[in-house]
Amino acid sequence: MSERLKRIENYNFWNGNVPELGFQRIAYTDKVFSYVGNRLVKVLIGQRRVGKSYLLRQIAHRLIQSGVLPQNILYINKEFTAFDFLSDSRSLEELFLLYKSELKPVGKVYLLLDEIQNIDGWEHFVNSYSQDFTSEYEIFVTGSNSEMLSGELASLLSGRYVEFLVLPFGFTEYAELKKQTISKETYLKYLNEGGLPELFYLPGGDIQFNYISAVKDTILLRDIVQRYNIKDAKLLEDIFTYLVNNTSQLLSISNIVSYFASKNRKTNYETVSSYIGYIENAFLIHKAERYQIQGKETISGTAKYYMNDLSYQNLYPGFSSGAGYMLENAVYLELLRNGYKVYVGNLKNKDKEVDFVALRGNRVIYLQCAYLLSDEKTIEREYSALMEIKDNYEKVVVTLDDYSFPQREGIIHAQAWKLHEIL
Incomplete structure (x- = not known):
């Protein structure tokens, strides 16, 4: 040979x-x-x-x-x-x-x-x-x-x-690898640890932190800085940090430019837009555009950004979005993993958003995500937007509640760790 x-x-x-x-x-x-x-x-x-x-x-x-x-x-x-x-x-x-x-x-x-x-x-x-x-x-x-x-x-x-x-390990894969039951307790661990494959073979603490940081640095350097000849690598990383710290929030490029201007950082719309595009191309972040439900069309301007893996939250000590936003990020990734195109739903002439409109072939699912349905006011807030949608497609509220709620006007309640069963 x-x-x-x-x-x-x-x-x-x-x-x-x-x-x-x-x-x-x-x-x-x-x-x-x-x-x-x-x-x-x-x-x-x-x-x-x-x-x-x-x-x-x-x-x-x-x-x-x-x-x-x-x-x-x-x-x-x-x-x-x-x-x-x-x-x-x-x-x-x-x-x-x-x-x-x-x-x-x-x-x-x-x-x-x-x-x-x-x-x-x-x-x-x-x-x-x-x-x-x-x-x-x-x-x-x-x-x-x-x-x-x-x-x-x-x-x-x-x-x-x-x-x-190809995405990092989903929750069911996480549970199988960890030899854990499909349960709320396991799901909360998943929200905190994420699903990068190598993390399952490393001890916790600093070693896992250093590995996640090294993955992020390698992607930023090799797949973005070197590929696109980036002149301001620090700004690139700061934009990634900003997107992680504002995951699940409606953002616009103009808002992000204004944020950096408030920190006395010189940049402009074109640079920020390009850098975010490069971060998306390298799959560190996913963009969910707004979708006008009645008109069945996307809306330019603002969008939400989601981490490709939940572990990135652990890189930033000031991270404060909480379990509710991590749940929303995890649901977004699970929808992608199951082959859906995912948008942020907008109700025309209504001051209401639906967290996700998920499209796959002829199947359409509207989803709301909430940490807990702790009181009637929260229940009304999460269900009301779905009730405003007058078509007959599936409607789901996903939460971390210990108990499953009965259907309400055709809206299904799904405990997050069982969401894979209905997708």
């Missing part, structure tokens, strides 16, 4: 080798496998360190279990130094041709390309082999920036790909 193939052999499944697979995320692999067997490029996107590489290896292992020969699978991960010789599409193609020459796979070849955005010109390689009608190839790629499918690749593939957003 050539020197280059020897360097990457341990990362592949050849000769009975099984690289580390990690916690099995069946919901994700099931979703991906529903698209296996065609030329569509399968694209897994998401923040660094949320487990995309493990998922890609789980997909490879599942292919082998379904009858694919190990030598018909080539796994490449640009995060590992063994693959440093891959710098552009030409070196990628040279490796691929070398692999085919030496391993001589017969039939369909499966290409699994991890953190593909680190290879210059990868778009042309993927486009060429995914559409090569002279041979059978099926391609899976991962990346840590949402822009990887914008621009040239989107034009090249023009709809010949399917995208999967």
Whole structure:
């Protein structure tokens, strides 16, 4: 075997080798496998360190279990130094041709390309082999920036790909990993600790804090500062801090500019808007736009921002949003995890907002989130906005109450730790 193939052999499944697979995320692999067997490029996107590489290896292992020969699978991960010789599409193609020459796979070849955005010109390689009608190839790629499918690749593939957003562990995964029951007590721990995969294998305290901080710093530096040639890295981090500390709050770019002006920080609308966009592209933050329920259209101006993982709250000692806002953030992520497009609901001519309008195919769910339905005034506040909506779509109030409330005018009450059962 050539020197280059020897360097990457341990990362592949050849000769009975099984690289580390990690916690099995069946919901994700099931979703991906529903698209296996065609030329569509399968694209897994998401923040660094949320487990995309493990998922890609789980997909490879599942292919082998379904009858694919190990030598018909080539796994490449640009995060590992063994693959440093891959710098552009030409070196990628040279490796691929070398692999085919030496391993001589017969039939369909499966290409699994991890953190593909680190290879210059990868778009042309993927486009060429995914559409090569002279041979059978099926391609899976991962990346840590949402822009990887914008621009040239989107034009090249023009709809010949399917995208999967990979998020940190959800509550049910958290409970399974922690060997805890599905309960309020476990859910409150989840709200505090978050779901970054590596956190489950680290002791608590400073070690976990340092890990979360390192993940955040790596993303800001490698995926934003270096990628976009950011001139004011301190402002970038301060904007991220501001968004974390104001998660679940309606914000506008103008408000944020005014906030920094009040702190004698020089900036402008365009810079703040761009920096927030970069933070979104790196999946540290998600933006939920306002949605006019009666008109079925989005509203520009203000929006809410949610953390990609709840653990980021622990980086800032002054964090004071509380469990209610963390609950709202967790519900938002759970909706994303279940494939919904999520908006902040607005009732026209009413001074009322609905926390979420969740859309998936023909299904529409309106959701309100509250810490506790502690008294009649709180119940009236949380239910009244949903009662104003006159259509017949599902309406849900999600809380941390110990007891489940009966339906009220068709509105379901869901305890947060059981929300997955109805999504």
